[in-house]
Amino acid sequence: MGPFQCCLQLCVWSIDGWEKKKSRPIQAPPGHPTPLVGETRVQFHNNQSHVLVxxxxxxxxxxxxxECLRSWYPRDSLSSGISSAIYSCDGLLIFTGFCDGAVGIFDSDSLGLRCRIAPSAYVPSSISSNGNAFPVVIAAHPSDSNQFALGMSDGAVHVIEPSDAETKWGGSTSQDNSALPSIPSSSALNSQPSETPSR
Incomplete structure (x- = not known):
């Protein structure tokens, strides 16, 4: 490491004088180069006792x-780098964007994958020809825990929610990651362009 390089750390600061109370290095996943570098985002869970990193x-x-309670690393059908993630408004789900345009919806308690959304399910085919757009930011709906918006690298915004046939993402039971299918482009996923007002 050079003199100005450092590993990524999660820190707790006292707001009285901004004194660092505690810090913990963020562990690199198996097979990932160390030390970890790059942007890291954190969000408190609604319970104010857990933090999403x-x-x-x-x-x-x-x-x-x-203390790291659980973690999930890109693999299998979601192997691209993570571009953004956020808790749902009720804190039960984590909406996660990937650099290849895919979206993963995870159970926040177990980090089990509930649903994978392929970019072809929400990007209209007429504009998906460049194929390089991916979610740079995700915003959870403030009161509908199954709806979120994707702010894309090309400037587009997509509002995503389960299809009319489903009431929530991935059903009510936790499933094995390998058993979860991708949502095909022919699905009834409701994806609204940014010009359409949300409900």
Whole structure:
């Protein structure tokens, strides 16, 4: 490491004088180069005792003592780097965007994959020809826990929610990741362009 390089750390600061109280390095996933570098985002869970940590190499849940409770690393059908992630408004789901345009919806308790959305399910075929757009930011709906918006790298915004046939993402039971199908482009996924007002 050079003199100005450092590993990524999760820190707790006192707002009285901004004194660092505790810090913990963020562990690199198996097979990932160390030290981890790059943008890292954090978000408190509604319970104010868990923190979602988002890095291109992983999503992880930490407790207030900065212990990593569980983590998930890109693999299998979601093997691209993570571009963004956020809790749903009720804190039960984590909406995660990937650099290849895919979206993963995870259970926040187990980090089990509930649903994978292929970019072809929400990007109209007339504009998906460049194929390089991906979610750079995700915004959870403030009151509908199954709806979120994707802010794309090409400037587009897509509002995403389950199809009319489903009431929530991935059903009510947790399933094995390998058993979850991708949502094909012919699905009834409701994707609304940014000009359409949300409900």
């Amino acid at each position: 988002v890095h291109e190499s992983q999503i992880a849940i930490y407790d207030a003592q900065l």
